Amino acid sequence: MKNLLIDTNIYIHALKGEHATIAILQQAQEIAICSISIGELLSGFKAGGREKKNREELAEFLDAPRVRMYGIDEDTAEFYATILNCLRKQGTPIPTNDIWIASVAFQHGFPLFTKDHHFEYIAGLMLI
Numbered sequence: 001m002k003n004l005l006i007d008t009n010i011y012i013h014a015l016k017g018e019h020a021t022i023a024i025l026q027q028a029q030e031i032a033i034c035s036i037s038i039g040e041l042l043s044g045f046k047a048g049g050r051e052k053k054n055r056e057e058l059a060e061f062l063d064a065p066r067v068r069m070y071g072i073d074e075d076t077a078e079f080y081a082t083i084l085n086c087l088r089k090q091g092t093p094i095p096t097n098d099i100w101i102a103s104v105a106f107q108h109g110f111p112l113f114t115k116d117h118h119f120e121y122i123a124g125l126m127l128i
Contacts, residue, residue, distance in 0.1 A: 008037040025113075041054075
């Protein structure tokens with residue numbers, strides 16, 4: 001497996017030492033993470049009791065040579081609009097942040113590694 005984009009839950013599962021998740025990540029040449037996932041993680045850190053430690057672990061992860069963070073731009077917004085309109089027509093809403101994450105996956109041609117099944121509602125999204 002060459003490159004993949006991880007959903008927020010994959011970072012959490014890997015951090016907890018889930019072997020199946022780690023095995024897939026070890027096969028990736030590049031591990032991409034979206035700025036939306038970073039925001040979700042930081043929000044969770046603020047709500048918990050280990051914010052400093054969690055931030056340190058995240059910084060270490062983001063500094064790894066195989067990890068790259070992708071932001072949101074106008075092209076991402078085009079993918080977002082398309083996905084959101086398709087989901088509305090289907091009557092299958094999913095969380096807004098997840099639409100943004102899927103938009104980054106489409107924009108950069110990455111399969112999305114996730115544990116959330118609602119991503120299956122997005123036609124054409126490659127999932128791991």
